[in-house]
Amino acid sequence: MSIIKLFVLPGDGIGPEVMAEVEKIVAWLNSEGVARFEIEKGLVGGAAFDAHGAAISEADMARAKAADAVLLAAVGGPKWDGVPYDVRPEAGLLRLRKDLALFANLRPAICYPALADASSLKREIVEGLDLMIVRELTGGVYFGEPKQIIDLGNGQKRAIDTQVYDTYEIERIGRVAFDLARKRRNKVTSSEKRNVMKSGLLWHEVISALHVREYPDVELEHQLADALGMQLVRRPKQFDVIVTDNLFGDMLSDVASMLTGSLGMLPSASLGEKDPASESRKALYEPVHGSAPDIAGKGMANPIAMIGSLAMALRYSFEMGELADRIERAISLVLEKGLRTADIAGGAKQILSTAQMGDAVLAELKAAHS
Ligand SMILES: NC(=O)c1ccc[n+]([C@@H]2O[C@H](COP(=O)([O-])OP(=O)(O)OC[C@H]3O[C@@H](n4cnc5c(N)ncnc54)[C@H](O)[C@@H]3O)[C@@H](O)[C@H]2O)c1
Ligand SMILES: CC(C)[C@H](C(=O)O)[C@@H](O)C(=O)O
Numbered sequence: 001m002s003i004i005k006l007f008v009l010p011g012d013g014i015g016p017e018v019m020a021e022v023e024k025i026v027a028w029l030n031s032e033g034v035a036r037f038e039i040e041k042g043l044v045g046g047a048a049f050d051a052h053g054a055a056i057s058e059a060d061m062a063r064a065k066a067a068d069a070v071l072l073a074a075v076g077g078p079k080w081d082g083v084p085y086d087v088r089p090e091a092g093l094l095r096l097r098k099d100l101a102l103f104a105n106l107r108p109a110i111c112y113p114a115l116a117d118a119s120s121l122k123r124e125i126v127e128g129l130d131l132m133i134v135r136e137l138t139g140g141v142y143f144g145e146p147k148q149i150i151d152l153g154n155g156q157k158r159a160i161d162t163q164v165y166d167t168y169e170i171e172r173i174g175r176v177a178f179d180l181a182r183k184r185r186n187k188v189t190s191s192e193k194r195n196v197m198k199s200g201l202l203w204h205e206v207i208s209a210l211h212v213r214e215y216p217d218v219e220l221e222h223q224l225a226d227a228l229g230m231q232l233v234r235r236p237k238q239f240d241v242i243v244t245d246n247l248f249g250d251m252l253s254d255v256a257s258m259l260t261g262s263l264g265m266l267p268s269a270s271l272g273e274k275d276p277a278s279e280s281r282k283a284l285y286e287p288v289h290g291s292a293p294d295i296a297g298k299g300m301a302n303p304i305a306m307i308g309s310l311a312m313a314l315r316y317s318f319e320m321g322e323l324a325d326r327i328e329r330a331i332s333l334v335l336e337k338g339l340r341t342a343d344i345a346g347g348a349k350q351i352l353s354t355a356q357m358g359d360a361v362l363a364e365l366k367a368a369h370s
């Protein structure tokens with residue numbers, strides 16, 4: 001069995017709390033001989049700024065590049081509100097995504113049966129939901145130049161962000177979405193705002209051409225991003241795979257999280273291009289949620305999104321899909337027993353702390369293994 005090098009970045013706020021639960025599972029997988037993970041830990045976000053004055057050090061960037069996969073929990077918090085823009089905690093995460101060329105962000109939103117009543121929407125709207133948001137992650141307004149605030153000298157300032165997309169960026173994220181759809185329910189919904197944005201116009205044109213050329217067997221529909229936001233809360237089960245740009249994907253995935261019960265439920269995978277020679281690719285796995293400063297340090301964060309991110313790492317980086325299924329099944333069983341963290345308390349038999357939830361998932365995994 002070959003050694004798998006995981007680079008672990010707990011980050012800020014609830015980050016270290018939820019990451020500790022993943023480390024328990026990894027330790028158990030090692031002890032059972034199921035896999036051989038080697039964990040190296042680093043600093044990102046505010047934790048890195050406090051230690052090095054940067055949101056990630058060069059040494060940790062090099063470790064991230066050398067690892068088989070990176071696991072990141074969350075960055076940011078009010079403590080760093082005043083730090084310069086280019087070293088703010090979020091800059092560490094953005095640099096990891098950009099420098100590792102992690103252009104494809106997979107954000108599945110699955111409503112576990114036991115949580116159908118935990119959503120703010122009615123049971124019949126969310127029960128059985130299983131959709132995948134494919135968010136473009138290294139382009140768009142997040143990285144487009146110019147990006148600046150100019151002093152106009154008349155008491156006014158001007159802020160500029162630039163949305164940029166090239167054909168190849170839209171094509172490669174489109175392929176990820178179409179390929180995923182073929183393994184799911186064969187439907188892609190592409191989303192932009194071509195009615196007001198040139199980048200939306202090109203997005204629509206490139207995805208449509210790609211569909212005709214390479215994926216005529218997959219159903220394709222287009223929805224404007226504002227309308228799609230509305231449809232996500234109106235009739236979310238119409239969607240299979242949604243493909244969209246960096247900013248719309250960020251917003252729509254937070255909306256989708258509430259269909260599953262909580263932001264604390266959504267894992268994600270950020271993937272680079274597959275190297276044709278080695279068949280491997282750079283990857284970072286992280287929950288969709290942030291550092292949750294309002295509950296940090298209280299031991300009440302939900303670790304399921306982080307544990308689900310480990311499952312995605314097993315599935316997408318290490319061809320251990322069966323083990324990933326077992327972890328997701330363990331999560332489902334825990335929820336069915338009415339064990340919940342506070343954010344998904346609806347219908348709970350018992351409210352658990354972060355560590356107790358991690359232990360409960362691990363106990364189910366152990367029970368299934370013995
Ligand atoms: N990937 C990341 O590291 C990431 C993602 C989003 C936001 N952020 C950063 O996090 C900081 C806080 O942002 P925010 O408050 O807007 O978003 P957030 O996701 O941290 O929190 C939003 C709400 O969801 C709750 N929540 C989030 N995760 C939870 C969990 N695991 N269990 C229970 N409840 C949970 C929080 O308590 C809060 O009420 C900001 O600095 C932001 O930039 C980081
Ligand atoms: C923290 C922030 C930079 C990040 C983003 O906007 O991409 C977050 O909101 C996310 O969803 O991963």
Ligand SMILES: [Mg+2]
Nearest residue numbers: 250251254288
């Ligand atoms: Mg976000």
